[in-house]
Amino acid sequence: MTWDALWPLLWQGTLDTLWMVVPAALCAQLIGTALGVLLTLTRPDGLHPQRPLFRLLDAAVNVGRSLPFIILLVLLIPFTRLITGTSIGSTAAIVPLTVAAIPFVARLVDGALKDVPHGVVDAARAMGASTAQTVFKVLLPEARPALIHAFTVMIVSLIGYSAMAGAIGGGGLGDLAIRYGYQRFETGVMIATVAALLVLVQLTQWAGDRAAARSDHR
Numbered sequence: 001m002t003w004d005a006l007w008p009l010l011w012q013g014t015l016d017t018l019w020m021v022v023p024a025a026l027c028a029q030l031i032g033t034a035l036g037v038l039l040t041l042t043r044p045d046g047l048h049p050q051r052p053l054f055r056l057l058d059a060a061v062n063v064g065r066s067l068p069f070i071i072l073l074v075l076l077i078p079f080t081r082l083i084t085g086t087s088i089g090s091t092a093a094i095v096p097l098t099v100a101a102i103p104f105v106a107r108l109v110d111g112a113l114k115d116v117p118h119g120v121v122d123a124a125r126a127m128g129a130s131t132a133q134t135v136f137k138v139l140l141p142e143a144r145p146a147l148i149h150a151f152t153v154m155i156v157s158l159i160g161y162s163a164m165a166g167a168i169g170g171g172g173l174g175d176l177a178i179r180y181g182y183q184r185f186e187t188g189v190m191i192a193t194v195a196a197l198l199v200l201v202q203l204t205q206w207a208g209d210r211a212a213a214r215s216d217h218r
Helices: 003-042 051-066 069-075 077-084 090-114 118-126 131-142 144-168 172-182 187-215
Strands: none
Touching: 003 051, 003 090, 003 131, 003 144, 003 172, 003 187, 051 090, 069 077, 069 090, 069 144, 077 090, 090 144, 118 131, 131 144, 144 172, 144 187, 172 187
16 A cells, blocks of 8 residues: 555544544543542541442452453443444444543552552641542642553553454554454555554653653652
Protein backbone atom coordinates (compact mmCIF):
# COMPACT_ATOMS: atom_id res chain seq x y z
CA MET A 1 0.00 0.00 0.00
CA THR A 2 1.35 3.41 -0.95
CA TRP A 3 1.79 6.21 1.57
CA ASP A 4 -0.88 8.29 -0.19
CA ALA A 5 -3.38 5.49 0.37
CA LEU A 6 -2.18 4.68 3.89
CA TRP A 7 -2.15 8.20 5.34
CA PRO A 8 -5.96 8.79 5.26
CA LEU A 9 -6.55 5.37 6.86
CA LEU A 10 -3.93 6.04 9.53
CA TRP A 11 -5.30 9.49 10.29
CA GLN A 12 -8.89 8.25 10.56
CA GLY A 13 -7.78 5.32 12.72
CA THR A 14 -5.99 7.71 15.08
CA LEU A 15 -9.06 9.94 15.33
CA ASP A 16 -11.27 6.92 16.03
CA THR A 17 -8.85 5.76 18.73
CA LEU A 18 -8.92 9.17 20.39
CA TRP A 19 -12.73 9.22 20.14
CA MET A 20 -12.83 5.93 22.04
CA VAL A 21 -10.16 6.72 24.62
CA VAL A 22 -10.88 10.33 25.65
CA PRO A 23 -14.59 10.00 26.64
CA ALA A 24 -13.93 6.63 28.27
CA ALA A 25 -11.01 8.07 30.25
CA LEU A 26 -13.04 11.04 31.50
CA CYS A 27 -16.04 8.93 32.52
CA ALA A 28 -13.87 6.27 34.15
CA GLN A 29 -11.84 8.89 36.02
CA LEU A 30 -14.97 10.52 37.41
CA ILE A 31 -16.64 7.30 38.55
CA GLY A 32 -13.41 5.57 39.54
CA THR A 33 -12.27 8.52 41.67
CA ALA A 34 -15.58 8.51 43.56
CA LEU A 35 -15.25 4.77 44.12
CA GLY A 36 -11.62 5.14 45.21
CA VAL A 37 -12.53 7.85 47.71
CA LEU A 38 -15.28 5.63 49.08
CA LEU A 39 -12.81 2.78 49.49
CA THR A 40 -10.43 5.06 51.38
CA LEU A 41 -13.14 6.39 53.67
CA THR A 42 -14.69 3.02 54.54
CA ARG A 43 -11.54 0.94 55.04
CA PRO A 44 -10.91 -0.18 58.67
CA ASP A 45 -8.46 2.68 59.30
CA GLY A 46 -10.42 5.24 57.26
CA LEU A 47 -12.37 8.28 58.37
CA HIS A 48 -15.65 6.34 58.37
CA PRO A 49 -14.88 2.64 58.79
CA GLN A 50 -17.60 0.45 57.33
CA ARG A 51 -16.15 -3.05 57.13
CA PRO A 52 -19.05 -4.75 55.26
CA LEU A 53 -19.27 -1.96 52.67
CA PHE A 54 -15.51 -1.85 52.27
CA ARG A 55 -15.31 -5.60 51.72
CA LEU A 56 -18.09 -5.44 49.14
CA LEU A 57 -16.46 -2.57 47.23
CA ASP A 58 -13.01 -4.10 47.51
CA ALA A 59 -14.25 -7.42 46.13
CA ALA A 60 -16.10 -5.69 43.29
CA VAL A 61 -12.97 -3.77 42.31
CA ASN A 62 -10.85 -6.92 42.41
CA VAL A 63 -13.32 -8.82 40.24
CA GLY A 64 -13.51 -5.95 37.77
CA ARG A 65 -9.73 -5.77 37.48
CA SER A 66 -9.35 -9.53 37.04
CA LEU A 67 -11.58 -9.82 33.96
CA PRO A 68 -9.58 -9.90 30.70
CA PHE A 69 -10.67 -7.03 28.48
CA ILE A 70 -11.40 -9.19 25.45
CA ILE A 71 -13.84 -11.26 27.55
CA LEU A 72 -15.40 -8.11 29.00
CA LEU A 73 -15.99 -6.86 25.46
CA VAL A 74 -18.10 -9.90 24.69
CA LEU A 75 -19.91 -9.95 28.03
CA LEU A 76 -20.96 -6.32 27.66
CA ILE A 77 -22.33 -6.60 24.12
CA PRO A 78 -26.00 -6.57 25.26
CA PHE A 79 -25.37 -3.63 27.60
CA THR A 80 -23.38 -1.80 24.94
CA ARG A 81 -26.19 -2.29 22.42
CA LEU A 82 -28.69 -1.01 25.01
CA ILE A 83 -26.67 2.17 25.63
CA THR A 84 -25.48 3.00 22.11
CA GLY A 85 -27.89 1.09 19.88
CA THR A 86 -25.05 -0.95 18.37
CA SER A 87 -22.25 -3.25 19.48
CA ILE A 88 -19.70 -2.36 16.79
CA GLY A 89 -17.87 0.82 15.93
CA SER A 90 -15.85 3.37 17.85
CA THR A 91 -18.79 4.82 19.77
CA ALA A 92 -19.87 1.39 21.00
CA ALA A 93 -16.33 0.66 22.20
CA ILE A 94 -16.52 3.56 24.66
CA VAL A 95 -18.84 1.55 26.92
CA PRO A 96 -16.59 -1.48 27.59
CA LEU A 97 -13.52 0.76 27.76
CA THR A 98 -15.18 2.82 30.49
CA VAL A 99 -16.35 -0.23 32.44
CA ALA A 100 -12.90 -1.83 32.22
CA ALA A 101 -11.12 1.31 33.44
CA ILE A 102 -13.37 2.12 36.43
CA PRO A 103 -12.02 -0.54 38.86
CA PHE A 104 -8.48 0.17 37.65
CA VAL A 105 -8.88 3.88 38.46
CA ALA A 106 -10.56 3.12 41.78
CA ARG A 107 -7.61 1.02 42.95
CA LEU A 108 -5.06 3.62 41.82
CA VAL A 109 -6.97 6.45 43.52
CA ASP A 110 -7.32 4.43 46.71
CA GLY A 111 -3.58 3.81 46.72
CA ALA A 112 -2.79 7.48 46.08
CA LEU A 113 -5.04 8.65 48.92
CA LYS A 114 -3.61 6.10 51.34
CA ASP A 115 -0.17 7.63 50.79
CA VAL A 116 -1.28 11.02 52.09
CA PRO A 117 0.41 11.48 55.51
CA HIS A 118 -1.97 10.75 58.37
CA GLY A 119 -0.69 13.80 60.21
CA VAL A 120 -2.10 16.11 57.53
CA VAL A 121 -5.50 14.46 57.75
CA ASP A 122 -5.46 14.44 61.55
CA ALA A 123 -4.59 18.15 61.60
CA ALA A 124 -7.52 18.96 59.31
CA ARG A 125 -9.90 16.93 61.45
CA ALA A 126 -8.58 18.58 64.63
CA MET A 127 -9.40 21.99 63.14
CA GLY A 128 -13.00 20.90 62.64
CA ALA A 129 -12.94 19.97 58.94
CA SER A 130 -15.89 17.88 57.82
CA THR A 131 -15.47 14.69 55.83
CA ALA A 132 -16.24 16.49 52.57
CA GLN A 133 -13.77 19.26 53.39
CA THR A 134 -11.11 16.72 54.32
CA VAL A 135 -11.59 14.90 51.03
CA PHE A 136 -11.75 17.90 48.69
CA LYS A 137 -9.37 20.27 50.49
CA VAL A 138 -6.82 17.86 51.97
CA LEU A 139 -6.79 14.35 50.53
CA LEU A 140 -7.32 15.11 46.84
CA PRO A 141 -5.02 18.18 46.71
CA GLU A 142 -2.26 16.41 48.63
CA ALA A 143 -2.51 13.38 46.34
CA ARG A 144 -2.74 15.42 43.12
CA PRO A 145 0.64 14.38 41.61
CA ALA A 146 -0.08 10.70 42.27
CA LEU A 147 -3.61 11.09 40.88
CA ILE A 148 -2.24 12.64 37.69
CA HIS A 149 0.19 9.75 37.34
CA ALA A 150 -2.72 7.36 37.84
CA PHE A 151 -4.77 9.17 35.19
CA THR A 152 -1.82 8.91 32.79
CA VAL A 153 -1.39 5.19 33.41
CA MET A 154 -5.11 4.68 32.84
CA ILE A 155 -5.07 6.51 29.49
CA VAL A 156 -2.05 4.48 28.33
CA SER A 157 -3.90 1.29 29.30
CA LEU A 158 -7.02 2.43 27.44
CA ILE A 159 -4.97 3.02 24.29
CA GLY A 160 -3.90 -0.61 24.48
CA TYR A 161 -7.46 -1.73 25.20
CA SER A 162 -8.75 0.27 22.23
CA ALA A 163 -6.42 -1.69 19.96
CA MET A 164 -7.96 -4.91 21.30
CA ALA A 165 -11.43 -3.51 20.63
CA GLY A 166 -10.54 -3.59 16.94
CA ALA A 167 -10.70 -7.39 17.14
CA ILE A 168 -14.50 -7.24 17.30
CA GLY A 169 -15.07 -4.27 15.01
CA GLY A 170 -14.35 -1.49 17.49
CA GLY A 171 -12.60 0.65 14.90
CA GLY A 172 -9.48 2.70 15.47
CA LEU A 173 -5.87 1.75 14.95
CA GLY A 174 -6.42 -1.80 16.21
CA ASP A 175 -9.08 -2.41 13.58
CA LEU A 176 -6.78 -0.97 10.92
CA ALA A 177 -3.95 -3.28 11.98
CA ILE A 178 -6.19 -6.35 11.91
CA ARG A 179 -8.02 -5.66 8.65
CA TYR A 180 -5.06 -4.47 6.61
CA GLY A 181 -1.90 -5.45 8.44
CA TYR A 182 -2.92 -8.96 9.50
CA GLN A 183 -5.70 -10.16 7.19
CA ARG A 184 -4.25 -8.61 4.01
CA PHE A 185 -0.60 -9.18 4.96
CA GLU A 186 0.25 -5.48 4.60
CA THR A 187 3.42 -5.31 6.67
CA GLY A 188 3.79 -1.57 6.08
CA VAL A 189 0.33 -0.93 7.51
CA MET A 190 1.14 -2.99 10.60
CA ILE A 191 4.40 -1.10 11.18
CA ALA A 192 2.72 2.29 10.67
CA THR A 193 -0.10 1.35 13.07
CA VAL A 194 2.33 0.23 15.77
CA ALA A 195 4.30 3.46 15.29
CA ALA A 196 1.13 5.55 15.65
CA LEU A 197 0.20 3.73 18.87
CA LEU A 198 3.70 4.25 20.24
CA VAL A 199 3.51 7.97 19.46
CA LEU A 200 0.15 8.26 21.25
CA VAL A 201 1.51 6.45 24.31
CA GLN A 202 4.71 8.52 24.44
CA LEU A 203 2.85 11.82 24.06
CA THR A 204 0.40 10.81 26.78
CA GLN A 205 3.18 9.78 29.15
CA TRP A 206 5.16 12.95 28.47
CA ALA A 207 2.14 15.19 29.07
CA GLY A 208 1.20 13.29 32.23
CA ASP A 209 4.71 13.46 33.67
CA ARG A 210 4.93 17.20 33.03
CA ALA A 211 1.51 17.84 34.57
CA ALA A 212 2.38 15.76 37.65
CA ALA A 213 5.72 17.55 38.09
CA ARG A 214 4.09 21.00 37.82
CA SER A 215 1.40 20.06 40.36
CA ASP A 216 3.91 18.82 42.94
CA HIS A 217 4.67 21.81 45.19
CA ARG A 218 6.50 19.88 47.89
